[in-house]
Amino acid sequence: MSDIRIVIDGKEVFVPKGSTILDGAKKLGITIPTLCHLDLHDTKMVNQTASCRVCVVEVEGRGNLAPSCATPALDGMVVRTNTMRVLETRKTVTELILSDHPKDCLTCSQSGECELQDLAEMIGIRDINITGNEMSTYKKDYSTSIIRDMDKCIMCRRCETMCNNVQEVGALSGINRGFNAVVSPAFELPLTETVCTHCGQCVAVCPVGALSENDHTWKVVEALANPEKTVIVQVAPAVRVALGEEFGHAPGTIITGKMVTALKQIGFDQVFDTDFAADLTIMEEGTELLGRLGRFLAGEKDVPLPILTSCCPAWVNFVESQFPDLIDIPSSAKSPQQMFGAVAKSYYADILKIDRKDLVVVSVMPCLAKKYEADRVEFSVDGNPDVDLVISTRELAHLIEQVNIDIDELEDSEFDKPLGVSTGAGVIFGSTGGVIEAALRTAYEVHVKKPLPKIDFEQLRGFEGVRAAEVDFDGLKLNIGIAHGLGNAKALLTEIRNGNPRNFHAIEVMACPGGCIGGGGQPYHHGDSSIIKKRMDAIYQIDQDMPIRKSHENEAVMELYDKYLGEPMSHKAHDLLHTHYSQKDKA
Ligand code: SF4
Ligand code: SF4
Ligand code: SF4
Ligand code: FES
Structure with a gap:
């Protein structure tokens, strides 16, 4: 595509055909305020509704002002972003938006992160001269x-x-x-x-x-203050590479050790790692994959393949409501969060010699679907949930601030044993491609009975929404599919529904862009997808630095099997670590 030339505020810039005026301004480093617009590059998320008109500019030869976010740059265009007419319109438009907006910034969950607040500040609005009715017709x-x-x-x-x-x-x-x-x-x-x-x-x-x-932080504080309860916490892999952003660190800064210290200072009795449960998930899911493959290769006709990963609860919800005819192909393995909860309230409660009702399991997750998942009835015993409370990365950051901990001043600490012992395979669960890579590291060695020649399956990594790769298990070729974002997953599932023409044996799906590193509970990216990529790099860096990088070499997981579960997919493991899915008929 040949570049086109435009002039913005007297400065010349060349942009590819199809670019907007806003793209040109960004290239020049000229800030045009926006509100409705959002372009999460490398995903399908481009919001070009042009509904707010905050980004208007003057275009020479055009009578009305143009929304720069949705107006294509044309060759020879001359644009002004800072005329009196532009500034006045921007101010009026912002005042209009504010005129019917509730004025409860002091107690709003978004305060400090709100793009409308930032806009009002940038435009310098001190009074709202337009008065109107505040909307109050909607119930929360x-x-x-x-x-x-x-x-x-x-x-x-x-x-x-x-x-x-x-x-x-x-x-x-x-x-x-x-x-x-x-x-x-x-x-x-x-x-x-x-x-x-x-x-x-x-x-x-x-x-x-x-x-x-839905913020559960205060319930966590109440549990911590209850002397009759033992309160333990698990932290998902994606949290450690994003939490630092809430404290001014660059995206992708790894603050695992300080995070663990902060959680100990907050008062958790034990600080454990969801990566432990991710390793456990691999033992179950990898065994299930090999079991299904073995039956398929032995000539059995009705083997449910490809196996689909099941660690993302939003993805599970999606299959249950939109692809009920494929409900038997996801792995029956619970998600790492729920495996952790189930093990904590049985095996670990036994170690502590306490009743499961006196043990409170808190999760720190990058994810909002995990709050919903923890609430599903099948993940409780006699009304007592396996995971009691789930807070997001953002909520943990607020809790750390609330209790006056200066995270930068903290020394590093290690996760506690035994449920805090993990491998590099556990941590890469946080990124798209990571779950299936972790599964293949173990499945390869179990199947081939030789060490992997190379631990990293680089062909599975990346940010493409749908990826496919062939993996060689010493002569047995496996076709692997990966999707992140539910729209991308839908494309792959539709393919499976239509006969699986690419012969996939296993597919990993994560609902969020980039996987859990881009989860709905992570620090806001405000449309900057490079933040998600930096978190991804950090996840692989942690894996690289781990002394043990394969789930089946996790000693604490092996001990759990030796002392409690027997072997992967045993009767007890099945009872505790697997689940079932059911069709959801919803509007
Ligand atoms: S709910 Fe939020 S994202 Fe959706 S239209 Fe309203 S302001 Fe925009
Ligand atoms: S984008 Fe929002 S409304 Fe849509 S499925 Fe996800 S949580 Fe639900
Ligand atoms: S991909 Fe998103 S919805 Fe799925 S488990 Fe991760 S954070 Fe949650
Ligand atoms: S940002 Fe809303 S119209 Fe451009």
């Missing part, structure tokens, strides 16, 4: 994972684009007109009664406090 919609407060919705429609175009779930759409216009599930149903997967990606892109996580 609470689910275990997400709260919708539609009085705060500014109709940017980013959530709708994310849910419909990227995730292809279709839970949200614009309804009503004028002041009552809002993005909502059909018939204004609560999210829990819809096909929503609770992936939280709409929350990740909402610029204001209209969508937020």
Whole structure:
């Protein structure tokens, strides 16, 4: 594509055909404020609704102002971003948005992260001269994972684009007109009664406090203050490479040791690692994969292949509601979060000689779907959940601030034993491609009975939404598929439904862009996908630096099998570590 030349504020710039004026301005380092626009590069997330008009500019020869985010740059175009007319319009537009917006910034969950707040600050709005009715017709919609407060919705429609175009779930759409216009599930149903997967990606892109996580931090504080409870915490792999961002560190900064110290200072009795449970997941899922493959190679006809990974609860929700005919092909292995909870409330409670009801299991997750998952009835025993409380990476950061811990001042600590012992295979669960790579590291050595010639399966890594690779198991060729983002997963599942023409044997799916590193509970990326890539690099760096990088070499996991479970896929392992799926009929 040949470049085209435009001039912005007297400066010449060349941009590829198809670029917008905003792209040109960014290339020149000229800041044009935006609000509704969002371009998460390398994903399908481009919101070009041009609904807010904050980004208007003057284009020579054009009568009206142009929204720079949605106006194509044309050869020879001359643009001004800072005329009086532009500045006045921007100010008026922002005042109009603020005029019917609730003024509860002091208590809003998004305060400090709100793009509308930042815009008002940038434009220098001190008084709102336009008065109007504040919208108050919408009740808050609470689910275990997400709260919708539609009085705060500014109709940017980013959530709708994310849910419909990227995730292809279709839970949200614009309804009503004028002041009552809002993005909502059909018939204004609560999210829990819809096909929503609770992936939280709409929350990740909402610029204001209209969508937020259901915050469980205070319940954690209450549990910690209860002397009758033993409170343990598990931390998911993706948290350690993102938490630092909340404290001003560069994306991808690894702060595992300080995070563990902070959790100990907060008062958790033991600080454990979900990576331990990820290694355990591999033992179960890898064995299941080899079992199904063995039957297939022996000529059995009805073997459910390809096996699909099952560690992402949003993905599981998606299959249950949108592909019920394929419900028998995901692995029956529980997610690492739930495996951890099940083991903690049985094996570990036995070690402590306490009743499971006196043990509180808290998870720190990059994920909002994990809040929903922990609440599923099948993950509880006599009403006592395997995982009691789930907080996000953002919530942990707030908790650390609340209790006055200066994380930068802390020394490093190690996770506690035994449920904090892990391998490099466990940590790469946090990234797209990581789960299947971890599974193959173990499955190869179990099947071939020789050490892997090379631990890294680089052909499985990357940021492409759908990837395919062939892996050689000493002559046995396995076709592996990988998808991140539910829209990409849908494409692969549709292929499977149509006869699996590429002969996939195993497919990994994660609902979020980049996998859990881009989860709905992570620090806000504000549309900068390079942040997610830096977290990915950090995940692989941790793996690289681990002394043990294969799940079947995790001594604590082996001890769990020796002392408690027997062997992978044993009767006891099946009872504790596997689950079943059922069709969900939702709107
Ligand atoms: S809920 Fe948030 S993301 Fe969705 S339209 Fe409203 S303001 Fe935009
Ligand atoms: S949580 Fe995910 S599936 Fe649910 S509405 Fe938001 S983007 Fe859609
Ligand atoms: S990809 Fe990870 S963060 Fe996203 S919904 Fe799935 S488990 Fe949660
Ligand atoms: S940011 Fe361009 S119209 Fe909203």
